[in-house]
Structures are given as C-alpha cells and as structure tokens.
Amino acid sequence: MSSVQPVVRVEGLTKDYGPVLALDSLTLDIGEGTTGLVGANGAGKSTLLKILLGLVPATSGRAEVLGHDVEEEGPQVRATVGYLPEHDCLPPDVSASDFVVHLAMMSGLPRLAARERAAEVLRHVGLAEERYRPMGGYSTGMKQKAKLAQALAHDPRLVLLDEPTNGLDPAARDEMLGLVRRIGHDFGIAVIVTSHLLGELERVSDHVVVLDAGRLLRASRTDEFLDATGTLLVEVLGEDAQGRMATALATAGIGVRERGSALSVDLTGSGPDVRDVVRDAASDLGLGLVRMQADHRHLEDVFAEQPSDGRPADHAEEVPRD
Amino acid sequence: MTDPSAATPEGRSVIHDLGYRPYTGPRLGQGAIARSLVGTGLRNAFGLGRSGRSKVLPFALLALNLLPAVIVAGVMVLVGLDSLPIGYAEYASTTQVLVGVFVAAQAPVLFSRDLRHGTIALYLARPLGSGTYALARWVSLLGATLVFLVLPVLVLYGAALLSELDVAEQTRDVAVALGLVVLLALSLAGVAGLVASWSTRRGFAVVATIALLLIANGIVTAVQGIAGAEGRPRIGEVTGLFSPYSLYRGLMSAWTGVEAPTPPASTGMELAYVAVLVGLSAACLGALVLRYRRVATS
Known part of the structure; x- marks a missing residue:
C-alpha cells in the first residue's frame, strides 16, 4: 500500500453548514482494501461520503478520489465509484434486472455490456430468479443485495457502502458482510463501509477510521485496534x-x-x-x-477508552500516511 | 491443466475462481449517458419498460387523442371532401383536455418517482450532473408530449394528401401547426415537469398540474369571452397571456385564421405571446435545474 496512490486523500477538509460544523479540518488517507468508517450519528460520515462523490462542495480543504479532485472532476470520480446509500432507493415497479441494466448504462456502459454486467453482478450478490420480479416485493435482504448490485454494475474501483447491513436479520447480515469482504478481498475493489456496529467492521475491514463531531479520532489498521x-x-x-x-x-x-x-x-x-x-x-x-x-480486545473496548469530551486523541496526530 | 499461479505473464497469482471479471470495455461520455436517459424516459412516459398497468393510461389517452383524427381521415378518404373539416393547429386546441391530462399524469413518472423512491441518489452518484439530469428528464417529457401532439397532425396530413388536396398549401399549414405545437409542448412540459419535481406524491402533482393548466385556461377563456362580448378585446388579448392554452389559441388564430376569442391583434402582441410561451418554458426549465441542484446538495 505504501507505494501506490491512496484511494482517497483528504486534506484539511471542512464543511460548515452554518449551525453545524459537519467536518472540521479532516486530514486522512484511505488505501486499498476495506476501510470501516465509524462514528455516531452526526459524526460527519454521510457528509464525507457526499463530498467524496463530488455532490456537496467543501467549505475549505480538498479531497481526491482515485487521483481526481472531487470538486473539479466530479463526473470522473462518479464514473469510477459505486455508491450504496443508506436509505431506500429502489423503485417498486421495476425488476432488479432492468434496474441494474439501466443504472449500469447511466454509468456509461453500452447497452449490451450493461446487460452482461447486470447479470453477472446480480449473480455475485446472490439474486437468482427473483431478479426478474418487481423489487417492491423484495425482502429487506434482497433489496440490500439489489442496491449492492447497482453499486457494482459498472465495475467501480471504489465502492462507498453506507450502512449496508441496516435493518437486516442476523443471517442476511452475515451474508452481506461476506459479500463486503469478497468485494474488498476477491474483487479487488476498494471499499469504504460505514456502520455503527463495531463488531461488523471488525470482521470485514482492514482499516478503521473513527470520526467524532467532524474530526478524526483515530485511523489505523484494524489489527492495531485489536492488539x-x-x-x-x-x-x-x-x-x-x-x-x-x-x-x-x-x-x-x-x-x-x-x-x-x-x-x-x-x-x-x-x-x-x-x-x-x-x-x-x-x-x-x-x-x-x-x-x-x-x-x-474488541473494537468496543477501544472506544470505551477514547476520551469522551470529543477531543481528538493523541492517535489523531499519527494518522498513517500509508 | 495450466498452472493457475502463472495466470499472468508476471506469474502473479490472480485466479480466485470466484468468477468476478473486471469490465474492460468502453465507457461512454456524458452525452451518450444523457441520450440513453432521455430514451429510457421517453419509453417510461408511455409505460414501456414498466408494469403492464402503467401502460394503460398513456395508451388510452393516446388512442382517445388519435380517434377523431383517424375518423376524420377515414371520412376524408372514403367520402372525398375538398378540405379538412378541422385545421391541423386547431386539433390540439380541441383536444386540450386530453393533452393536459396526459402531461399531468406522465410528468410524475419522470420527475416524482425518482424523488419519491430515493432513486435520485443513485442517479446523482453517477457521472451526469444534477442539471443535465433535470434537462434529460425534461427532454423526455417534451418528446412524449410532442408524440402526443404531432401524431394526429400527421394522420390528418396523410388523409389530406390521400384526398389529393393541394400539397403545397397543406404542407405550409402543417408546418405552421408543427411550430405552434412545439411552442405548446415546450410550455406544457415545463409547467408539468416543474410541478412534478416539487412533489413526491403522484396524485398531488397530477391534480396541481391539471388545476394550473385547465383551470387557468377556463378562467382566461371566460374573461376573454366576456371581454369580447363587451367589446373590449384589448382586455381579452392581455388576459390571453396567462395560460399556455390561451397563448396557443391566440397565436393559432393570428397565424392560421381559425376563429378564437380576442386573438392578438397586432404584431407586437403576437411577439409578446411567443415571448411569454418561450419565456415560460425557459423559466420552468431554469427552475427545474435549480431544483435538482438543491436536491443534489441537500
């Protein structure tokens, strides 16, 4: 990882919404593999993802994704990034198959290639015959798989997964975590995954980044957390x-x-x-x-040790630039 | 059997037997993506590529809208009249309720649906910018409205040619009608699109658009009727500026000689009618782009 360019590079990133300071001089590098992004609600996770997608302009600082400046080269960034939003985003009267084909085309794939890719990613996420049924009748687990499939349809180099296990029962959660792991390790696609369940990130991420009130609390390898x-x-x-x-x-x-x-x-x-x-x-x-x-230790034990007043811990100074 | 560890020339082991194949083919630019979105939107506006139920309303309206033209064409060809019983431009004015319902009902398919189901987040996370997305959606609606308005004109034109009416004269009339129909479609797509983009509920968007288009037209028509009867056509002329249908009717009367209450009497007023129609469309389109920019950054 040390020799290659980081997948995401963020320098002094600040987003001021007026009454809320969503991000406060955030500086951070994220490399290949799977990175867990942790933080309470309002810690700045979603804002960071939106800035990385080039949708929301930062108040100051800059961010690069795969070598592209997010503000100046938003379309190039979005062409190579896949995004799974936290909330519902599936039209109920369309089949997963048609939907993924359409969105693959919206990422620039020609129709024929989009069809092939859609069939392939739907197979990878485990949607078999049900892919031809309207998505309105899907279980939560199937919906999450369809959302994941559209994020992978255009073979991105990075996927941003916002709470992919939200609302899933234990079996479906295990399956989704298995998929996330495969994307990062076997598909060779860098993954940034947010979750408020630390145990999940412990299982799938190589790195963990902790945000608190828009600031970086800690960023290091998962196994360092679990020394x-x-x-x-x-x-x-x-x-x-x-x-x-x-x-x-x-x-x-x-x-x-x-x-x-x-x-x-x-x-x-x-x-x-x-x-x-x-x-x-x-x-x-x-x-x-x-x-x-x-x-x-477990990640939970690590967080129990963090200062509770929101001050960045000493670790924040040692953000690995690897 | 080959050695999997020698799968690449460098001898790096890359085979995981998981079957994930990276995509190495072409990736099209924003223009091609926008064209694809317009095409899909156009199909969706008629219920194609969606559930069977969603095809019923657009095709029923289209059939109703075409029916008079087909009957007229049949009569023309069989009986052999020496002129069309209804003008090309007059047709859209006669079937304005159908056009209004079609635009009001199908605009939410293109605009409200993505907002309601959150699908807009997936579009915005892709290369097209929010402005281009809004523009592409609007073009789809414009295209669908034009299909709706132009088809009967073409049917009538075909009937006129089959009846061996004067080709030059008919072609000129059709050209004027097409110009008028484009102006009407621009403004209808703008108004209906804007209303639908502000509503995540389909029913509300449909009712609001119909209210805006048809009720405004009803009021304008009433005022024009009274102004004409009272011998004060100037008031009627100015009132005509306040609804797309009355603008269309006024210009139609001025350009084709079809009778309408208080049409624009001067060239200046005709220009004002055109300017309002075009300005209304441009304003709606601008508001649409702004609306989606806000959606993207919220």
Whole structure:
C-alpha cells in the first residue's frame, strides 16, 4: 500500500453548514482494501461520503478520489465509484434486472455490456430468479443485495457502502458482510463501509477510521485496534479445574483472574515462559487444557477508552500516511 | 491443466475462481449517458419498460387523442371532401383536455418517482450532473408530449394528401401547426415537469398540474369571452397571456385564421405571446435545474 496512490486523500477538509460544523479540518488517507468508517450519528460520515462523490462542495480543504479532485472532476470520480446509500432507493415497479441494466448504462456502459454486467453482478450478490420480479416485493435482504448490485454494475474501483447491513436479520447480515469482504478481498475493489456496529467492521475491514463531531479520532489498521492485550486466555476441563489451575499459577507467581469460563493469565511478568508453566500445571493437575490463546480486545473496548469530551486523541496526530 | 499461479505473464497469482471479471470495455461520455436517459424516459412516459398497468393510461389517452383524427381521415378518404373539416393547429386546441391530462399524469413518472423512491441518489452518484439530469428528464417529457401532439397532425396530413388536396398549401399549414405545437409542448412540459419535481406524491402533482393548466385556461377563456362580448378585446388579448392554452389559441388564430376569442391583434402582441410561451418554458426549465441542484446538495 505504501507505494501506490491512496484511494482517497483528504486534506484539511471542512464543511460548515452554518449551525453545524459537519467536518472540521479532516486530514486522512484511505488505501486499498476495506476501510470501516465509524462514528455516531452526526459524526460527519454521510457528509464525507457526499463530498467524496463530488455532490456537496467543501467549505475549505480538498479531497481526491482515485487521483481526481472531487470538486473539479466530479463526473470522473462518479464514473469510477459505486455508491450504496443508506436509505431506500429502489423503485417498486421495476425488476432488479432492468434496474441494474439501466443504472449500469447511466454509468456509461453500452447497452449490451450493461446487460452482461447486470447479470453477472446480480449473480455475485446472490439474486437468482427473483431478479426478474418487481423489487417492491423484495425482502429487506434482497433489496440490500439489489442496491449492492447497482453499486457494482459498472465495475467501480471504489465502492462507498453506507450502512449496508441496516435493518437486516442476523443471517442476511452475515451474508452481506461476506459479500463486503469478497468485494474488498476477491474483487479487488476498494471499499469504504460505514456502520455503527463495531463488531461488523471488525470482521470485514482492514482499516478503521473513527470520526467524532467532524474530526478524526483515530485511523489505523484494524489489527492495531485489536492488539493483543498482554494476557493469555486459558480454559481447562476437570473437577474444579479453573480454581485449581488459578491456585497453581498464583503459586508460581503469575497474575491470574477469572474471566467467564476461562482464566485471564498475565503474560508480562518475567521468568519462565508462562505458556510452559500453564502446560506443566495442567499436566501435573491432570486437567484437560482445551484453550490457550492470546487475549484480543474488541473494537468496543477501544472506544470505551477514547476520551469522551470529543477531543481528538493523541492517535489523531499519527494518522498513517500509508 | 495450466498452472493457475502463472495466470499472468508476471506469474502473479490472480485466479480466485470466484468468477468476478473486471469490465474492460468502453465507457461512454456524458452525452451518450444523457441520450440513453432521455430514451429510457421517453419509453417510461408511455409505460414501456414498466408494469403492464402503467401502460394503460398513456395508451388510452393516446388512442382517445388519435380517434377523431383517424375518423376524420377515414371520412376524408372514403367520402372525398375538398378540405379538412378541422385545421391541423386547431386539433390540439380541441383536444386540450386530453393533452393536459396526459402531461399531468406522465410528468410524475419522470420527475416524482425518482424523488419519491430515493432513486435520485443513485442517479446523482453517477457521472451526469444534477442539471443535465433535470434537462434529460425534461427532454423526455417534451418528446412524449410532442408524440402526443404531432401524431394526429400527421394522420390528418396523410388523409389530406390521400384526398389529393393541394400539397403545397397543406404542407405550409402543417408546418405552421408543427411550430405552434412545439411552442405548446415546450410550455406544457415545463409547467408539468416543474410541478412534478416539487412533489413526491403522484396524485398531488397530477391534480396541481391539471388545476394550473385547465383551470387557468377556463378562467382566461371566460374573461376573454366576456371581454369580447363587451367589446373590449384589448382586455381579452392581455388576459390571453396567462395560460399556455390561451397563448396557443391566440397565436393559432393570428397565424392560421381559425376563429378564437380576442386573438392578438397586432404584431407586437403576437411577439409578446411567443415571448411569454418561450419565456415560460425557459423559466420552468431554469427552475427545474435549480431544483435538482438543491436536491443534489441537500
């Protein structure tokens, strides 16, 4: 990623709606792969997407998408970007097939190519026979798939997905997240996806950008958010297994506390490798060692640590320019 | 079997067996996209490419609008009259209610539908700018209105030629009628399009447009009738400026000699009638473009 041009480059971007400062000197680069855009309602996510599409002019600062300045080259940007809006956008009396063909043509594809592309993307998103039925009769999951299909119809280099899992039941949500992942990883299309459910972004994004009141709170790789916490999760089976193991480890001078059905073991102390100690203790006590893994945090834990007064955290200064 | 890892000359592994193929073909410019939007809009205005039910109203109106022309043509050809019983330009004036209902009912198909269902967001996220989108929609409506207005004129013209009426004279009359019909279509498409673009509800747009077109025409006609009867044609002339139909009627009377209440009596007034028709269309079109610019940035 370091050698290629970023997909999105934003410098000092400010959008002042008068009573509301939607974006406040936002500076940020977004690269290939899947990037999650997180923030509460009103954090500036939608405004940022609209500016990136060249629809809303910024008050100051500039934004580039795929090397095109969004204000001066809006049409070029929109020709290579796909957009899935958060709200409903499907006419009920048209079939998904006709609709996607039409919108592919609206992105500049000739009719024949548009037909082929529509059939292909509808297959990829998993709309089979129902593609020939009017979309008014679709379930929410099918509607979201149709919306995704139109965003992909013209083979964009970047797709902006605004809350693609909104209103979906768990099974449909899993399917949609799987699709988002495939777009970013297998289709080779850069993805910017917004969601207010952090667990979802954790599963699909390579990078996470956090906006708060129009400012950048943090931008980094998802795995950096989820750094190992320096503890080991250990789960053992047997009579009073957790208690006996905890006692044994405490005797060996290792910090340990119960965490649900497992033990959280401190890895930071000096001395012999804690993993060896755990293994030996389990063996000595005759317990079945069923799990021993590094304890990762969840995105939610990261946000719980962010300052609540809206000040940008120190991380904001270290926005990776990769 | 070939080695998938050698799928490219550089030997990079790119085959995922997921079947996603990037599109490498041509991408057309904004002109071609706008033409495609106009074409689709024109088809949609007649219910083509939409549900079967949405074809009923436009085609029923079109058939009703054509019926008198077809009957006249049949009579002309069979009986062999030496002149058309109705003038080319007069036809649209006679069927003005049908034209008004057609424009009022089909403008929401092109303008309200995208706003109501939020589809406008998908158009605006594509290369066409909001102004070009508005323009393309308006051209579709204009085209549909012209199809509606021009077809009967052509049927009558065909009948006149088959009856071996004077070709030069008939052609000249048809040309004048077509000019008038274009002026009428421009203003009707402007008014109906603008009303529909402000309403996400189809019913409201239909009622508002019919009210604007037909009720305004009714009032103007009444005033013109009274002004004519009271011997004050000047008032009627000026009143005629306030409705597309009365403007059309006035110009038709002045240019083709068909009788109408208080037509424009001077060349200056004729020019004023043309200027108002063209100005109204331009103003509506400008307002439409502004309207969609606001939609895009909101």
